[in-house]
Amino acid sequence: MQPFETLDPGRPAVVAGMAREASAGPAHGSDAILRRFARFVTLTGADRRRLLHLAGTATPQAARRTVLTEARPCDCLHMLVAGWAMETRTLPTGERQVLRIRLPGEVFGAECLAYGQALQSVQMLTGGLIARIPRNAVADLRVRHPQVVTGLALMGLYERAVLQEWIIGLGRRPAWPRIAHLLLEIDERCRLSGLARPAGTPFPLKQRDLADCTGLTLTTVNRVLADMRRRRLIGLRAQALAIPGRDDLARACGFQPRYLRPDLAVAPGPAPKHIASVG
Amino acid sequence: MQPFETLDPGRPAVVAGMAREASAGPAHGSDAILRRFARFVTLTGADRRRLLHLAGTATPQAARRTVLTEARPCDCLHMLVAGWAMETRTLPTGERQVLRIRLPGEVFGAECLAYGQALQSVQMLTGGLIARIPRNAVADLRVRHPQVVTGLALMGLYERAVLQEWIIGLGRRPAWPRIAHLLLEIDERCRLSGLARPAGTPFPLKQRDLADCTGLTLTTVNRVLADMRRRRLIGLRAQALAIPGRDDLARACGFQPRYLRPDLAVAPGPAPKHIASVG
DNA sequence: CGACGATTTGACTACAGTCAATGCTTGTGG
């Protein structure tokens, strides 16, 4: 099987902590930011230039580095210009819960502006680049680049929808479909972000990370993944995920990518039959 | 023990589907809306008048009525002018997951504006009043009442923080502390909203609802509540909740109301000791 | 009183957790 060099899961910029191609081709670097905003709003040239300038201030981050620590004072918005990250909370018992996975081009830490501190930690999953946007620069965006702020608001709604889907999974889905749903969600997000490659999508999460996403134990995650592989539903190796049995998998866990597609046209018609139609 | 008439959990306006005092005293009706916004932003007189006008268009809703159905096309923002509600999702298996509890004065359904449809159902927990704000009225707010829109954005961050806390609970807290945390959260939100009374806070949720909030079964919820009562940590009767053992309960489940207080000053200093301080 | 919804309780089951050992990769330094 291919060594998946082309599937390099977002370590475009950093090797051993050093930036290599931070401003290389158009498919790398700050480009991810613009492509992400473009999915939510239409930006002016000035908006784009401003975002690119902000992204240009990004600094390299090594894989697994903690870039933001919960409960620490913080007054900035953050842009993940390149690389993957995850937001986590650690309980007094030492247990960890992952709250979301961050893909290249995403903005995070908005809650710092409201709370004056980070509510959760952010850890890099791969090497990457992060730009900090101080409060006054955000205020400036509000005045001079309202479309950017509108984009941020819509991204917030989008993220809330994803959080809700995680709640459904944690609350009501057994281990197998819970993991299946997460894999499909990450895969779909990669596709929508243009990160997917013919052989599969990048997948820098360890089994330990999957366990902390799903509230399961490492042992259970390992057994479920082994089962999915045995059934030839997924292929997971060398930091890359392939889902040959996508339809079967989606059916088995009730995955409906609607919530990942705010741009999708509304399908008119009545609610699904299993829902009591009182309204 | 008192019959808790004064604890009436938010059915201020509706009895048997009929509005009684929709525009009664200042402590009722649309007032809740203004008080909630005031916690996030400073409104001008014009802002307040506009909100009151919108709230004035509210229609009465009976307890347990479904006021918004998931997957149905929808183009409005909604204001819960009076009464309690909950947002839920129903799985194909018929299982239900509650996503959040809505208190009087809250705004819901913002995702409809981005997705063109409701992502989850909303059901009344008590009788109440609901106002619909059509898309063009929201656009008008953006232009003429930017502070109102800022308030909505901050409320969105707040709600995301609450969602995250639910994820922690569902993912990593055993049944007992999970329920304890939820009770404390609802209680604290009531206090911050001025709904609490000396004898306790209103609590219109059934054990079935608690089970669907926490991803547990009705049986488990019942046993945990019985245990908490036996230990004299809580008193739960006649639609009202009292928590005499608040401190013990909070310690037992690691409840920290920080996330419910965006207005709170940041406590300077290092992160809690159980968190690896890498950043 | 009778009916319905809500709560309570008991007996049994099972899914996922815990504990522990082993195997496999990857990266580092001799």
Next chain:
DNA sequence: CCACAAGCATTGACTGTAGTCAAATCGTCG
């Protein structure tokens, strides 16, 4: 180039928390 260590993945045996199934009781409201 190989030895070694560290992190990650895999597997087995056993345990326990919460789920399932079922029935009884309580309480409120016609």
